[in-house]
Amino acid sequence: MNWDDMKNTWQMSDAPQTLTIKQLSPTSLEKLWTKISRRDRLETIASVAMIPVFGFATWQAFSEGQWSTAIFALLITAAVIWIPFKLRATRKLRPAPDPQQNVLAFLRAELAAVQAQARLARAAWLWYVAPIAVGVIGFYTSVAGWNADSLGYAVIVVVVGIAIHALNAYGAAPKFDASARELEEQIRHIEDTPS
Amino acid sequence: MKPSFEQILESNRARLVRVARQYAGPNDWQDLLQDMTLKIWQGLDSFDGRADLGTWIFRVALNTALAFARKRKIQTTPVTDSDLGSKHGGDPLHVLEAFLQSLDPMNRAMLLMELEGLSREEIADVLGVSSGAINVRMTRLKARFTEQFVETAQ
Numbered sequence: 001m002n003w004d005d006m007k008n009t010w011q012m013s014d015a016p017q018t019l020t021i022k023q024l025s026p027t028s029l030e031k032l033w034t035k036i037s038r039r040d041r042l043e044t045i046a047s048v049a050m051i052p053v054f055g056f057a058t059w060q061a062f063s064e065g066q067w068s069t070a071i072f073a074l075l076i077t078a079a080v081i082w083i084p085f086k087l088r089a090t091r092k093l094r095p096a097p098d099p100q101q102n103v104l105a106f107l108r109a110e111l112a113a114v115q116a117q118a119r120l121a122r123a124a125w126l127w128y129v130a131p132i133a134v135g136v137i138g139f140y141t142s143v144a145g146w147n148a149d150s151l152g153y154a155v156i157v158v159v160v161g162i163a164i165h166a167l168n169a170y171g172a173a174p175k176f177d178a179s180a181r182e183l184e185e186q187i188r189h190i191e192d193t194p195s
Numbered sequence: 196m197k198p199s200f201e202q203i204l205e206s207n208r209a210r211l212v213r214v215a216r217q218y219a220g221p222n223d224w225q226d227l228l229q230d231m232t233l234k235i236w237q238g239l240d241s242f243d244g245r246a247d248l249g250t251w252i253f254r255v256a257l258n259t260a261l262a263f264a265r266k267r268k269i270q271t272t273p274v275t276d277s278d279l280g281s282k283h284g285g286d287p288l289h290v291l292e293a294f295l296q297s298l299d300p301m302n303r304a305m306l307l308m309e310l311e312g313l314s315r316e317e318i319a320d321v322l323g324v325s326s327g328a329i330n331v332r333m334t335r336l337k338a339r340f341t342e343q344f345v346e347t348a349q
Binding site for chain 2 (some may be wrong): 003005006007009010011013094101102103104106107110179182183185189190191
């Protein structure tokens with residue numbers, strides 16, 4: 001049997017007639033990005049809920065001339081406005097199955113999106129934890145003054161912040177790294193032209 | 196006129212099933228098939244007719260299949276003499292399937308498209324590499340297959 005016969009045999013092989021449009025449903029392919037979307041949605045809801053609270057606190061502190069309180073409240077408000085935009089911008093890097101893209105371009109775009117998620121997780125202390133922690137500690141201290149309570153509160157906030165950073169940097173980021181390595185492997189396979 | 200989704204599905208069902216079977220296990224190839232179909236359905240609006248429909252289908256199907264293979268960690272199985280000969284009784288289709296399973300996902304994609312009748316230019320277009328690179332790889336793949344198959348058959 002020559003190669004053309006082989007191709008004909010292959011193309012004549014049976015295909016079960018089991019697929020109907022009603023059966024369509026996403027599979028585990030989407031799971032990673034579904035998790036990201038869910039995380040982003042929760043973070044966005046929490047952030048948006050905080051905007052009026054700290055926005056009002058900022059306005060009230062400014063109007064009463066409590067400048068340090070107002071500045072820390074403003075820092076928190078800015079952070080909770082910024083977080084949903086940051087999450088959305090990174091999530092939107094995920095490529096759609098664009099038919100104009102070839103497989104190599106799709107893989108590169110997907111790799112860039114996964115790497116961006118890994119960077120986002122590793123840098124969570126900078127764009128997420130630090131602004132809110134500094135804002136919350138400063139806000140509380142400016143209201144309650146420097147005492148044992150505010151020191152205890154600061155310690156709790158720092159511990160929670162470290163825990164959030166650790167979950168992102170050592171829990172979430174390695175998962176993205178693993179996906180990135182598999183993508184890089186596929187890209188290498190496609191790019192390596194045998195001599 | 197752009198064909199309807201149902202027409203595309205009907206005329207490409209067998210081809211999509213064959214691709215799905217190569218990138219998923221016996222228990223989840225239907226999941227992959229549905230996923231590929233979903234992506235085709237979602238992307239159909241953006242198909243403007245400039246590309247060949249068959250090439251377009253393969254782009255979407257392979258992008259989906261490769262992502263699926265990554266998620267499910269589908270492993271390649273080294274092909275052995277028994278796979279190529281006695282185990283399948285020399286049935287060319289089974290030999291070919293065993294050979295496909297022994298390849299990495301990219302070489303598998305390339306050989307699949309060749310088997311499905313796409314030209315070298317179309318394969319290069321789908322994967323995003325030069326047709327020269329495809330020619331070199333295909334020559335090697337076919338030689339490897341023929342050598343193993345013929346040796347086993349003798």
